[in-house]
Amino acid sequence: MKKNDSVTSSFVKEKVLREEIQRRKTFGIISHPDAGKTTLTEKFLLFGGAIQEAGAVKSNKIKKTAASDFMELERQRGISISTSVLSFEYKGNKINILDTPGHKDFAEDTFRTLTAVDSVIVVIDVAKGVEEQTERLVEVCRMRKIPILVFINKLDREGKYVFDLLDEIEQKLGLRITSLSWPIGMGNDFQGVYNLWEQSLLLFSGQKKQKIEKGLELKNLHEKILDKSIGSKSAELLRQELEIVREVYPEFHRGAYMKGDLQPVFFGSALNNFGIRELLDVFMEIAPGPSSKESEQRLIAPDEKSFSGFVFKIHANMDPRHRDRIAFVKIASGVFRRNTPYLHVRLGRKFKYASPSAFFADKKQIIQESFSGDIVGLHDTGNFKIGDTLTEGEALRFKGIPSFSPEHFRYINNADPMKTKQLEKGIHQLMEEGVAQLFSMDYNQRKIIGTVGALQYEVIQYRLENEYGARCTYETLPVYKACWVEVDDEKHPDFQEFKRVKQRFIAHDKENQMVFLADSVFSIQMMKEKYPLIKLRFTSEKITA
Incomplete structure (x- = not known):
């Protein structure tokens, strides 16, 4: 009886581990500065209920700072200097976002961060198109076969002709793209987006285009309701453009996306919160969960029972009042548990961690356990270096922590x-x-x-x-x-x-x-x-x- 109980208990633990790993999505958001990366991050947080108001909102009377830009110098400069780690729940998924610096002077931080993500969202300004820093970052992603999703932002402003921009993305970034949404107009004429994935129409409403009408299911684009909704001229143009899209671009296959061979494209406006929920919903459906990680010794699968993880970032003085030093650890396999001794492979010593933390920008919360795919913050007294490995006992060293x-x-x-x-x-x-x-x-x-x-x-x-x-x-x-x-x-x-x-x-x-x-x-x-x-x-x- 006791043996059966032990077998049952082990089965339950394995089932819980698999379920927890499957519901995790850890991704980075990368772009050139001012493409709207941090604004997009905050809109995701809004949908996840992690914040009540986006810090990127600006007006003549108010100038709030972005929630993920927590360093004082970032507030002064209005740019992201250091990668921020943000976690929240959304529709049963545990989301871990790494909001990376866009400025080229901080590229090394971004390159290291890409070792800790399972996929990325690339944000492109519709007016500026593909910029130099975006090319460098995407090249690293392609080299590592990281699944990429492209979000073309700021459709409420005038920008490049859509087909020209898609050609530019293919040529400059070396991507093979397919569109899963399509804009209706641009700038002052921007009316909304047709969602090819869900076959629905999402429209702006209101004089200042600040409200969003619920998606109208529209599987047949020749229905009269399309003409009534956006006007006959815009409806006919949309039909023509989508016909070209179907002929020119490949059909979306999740397997090709997961291998890094096909990149879906979405359109919207992060500032106006337009097309963001649709992007997030589709991303949750198609994006990969935790992936296997290469070590010098062997390939580490995320659903292995034994814990392993690696340090990809260290940040001192996140709270200047306490002069703390935090090592960010990406969990590669198993479960990390509080107050459990783990082997610091380089030092050959075991350490316990009394206050492991999950992060929301500069705020942190002590956690009891974290699963493969998660990012956990460990208080560090100087024992960690970037690239260090923690395990339950196996001497592993993970690959791919670059120094340029x-x-x-x-x-x-x-x-x-x-x-x-x-x-x-x-x-x-x-x-x-x-x-x-x-x-x-x-x-x-x-x-x-x-x-x-x-x-x-x-x-x-x-x-x-x-x-x-x-x-x-x-x-x-x-x-x-x-x-x-x-x-x-x-x-x-x-x-x-x-x-x-x-x-x-x-x-x-x-x-x-x-x-x-x-x-x-x-x-x-x-x-x-x-x-x-x-x-x-x-x-x-x-x-x-």
Whole structure:
């Protein structure tokens, strides 16, 4: 009897685990700045009941800040600087959104975040079309076969001709798209959207087009009610355009979408809350749940019983009053439970976590357990680095946590010698977050900060002063690329000569890996020709062992 009870209990636990995993959707929202990414995020939260009012609403008398932009500098600048993690329930699904920075200077944070999502929504401004930063982000998604859904935003404003824009998306982003909704007009003539997925008509109503009529089921586009609803001229144009859509674009197949081979497109206006519920409903139906994750040892399935997860982001001082440091962990398999000892693989030690948190922007709530697909925040006293793995005992190391060669380099100087300790602590913690990379010159031990974008220096300076009470100044350094050095035989005479000749250009990163700071493409080419046994890497993964 006891054996049967044990078998039944085990079966129930497995069933609960499968059900919890299946109802989770973890995705990122990516775009170029000002395409409406954060506004879209907040409208999702509104539908999920997570907030009562969108922070992106602006008027002459009111200027609220977006709920997901919690850092003071983000409020001042009006841009997203750091990835925000937001969780809420919607129609029986547990939704985890990662709202990423759109600005190119913070791209590295976004690239790392893409390791923690199972799908993405790409937001495109109908007037601006495909922009440079969007191209870079989508390229990373395509390389990783991440399922992509495209949302064309701001249809209530004048923009590019729809078919031209779709051609641009295909050509510049290298996507194979199919439209699951279609706009009726644009700008002042924007009347609504026809939902091809549900075969229904969604219309604006009211003088200022701020109200939305419920979807009108319309499987036959030749019904007279279409002419009555949007006018004969608009109805005929819609029929013609949808005929072209059916002929030119492939039919939607979820399998192709899940493999990253087909990308559905939706239209709407995030600011006016138009087409957002329809987008969210279809997304919940077609988007993948937690996916398998590649480790150096083996492929990890999300429904495995044993817990495993990896750190993809670290953020210090989310609450400046408490000087806390949070490590964001994507759960790759099993269940994470509060106050349960887990193996920190790199350190080879077990730790318990008394207050694991789920996030809504800067607000956090202590949770008892989290399932595969979830993002959990762990209070960190300095034990974590980006790329670290937690397990129930297996020595796993996950792949794909990228570190890119910086594009800007500056010496950092202490502007207040009385605050040396504060400056050192601040630099150490900010670099552990991954906001930039720290290098120490071998010949004079001076510290160099390398960033993907110049705006990061302003962020670092601001955070050092406001969060650590330290001040710094910078000196520009004429470096073209940071190249990680690999050599099989460190005692080889050529390697010893390289270190002697290039000593003024050699540094070590915070993982103590050797880096060659090249001042030009020419010097890299000369280096390769003169020292063929030395390999240079321009992109590395965080080494955690």
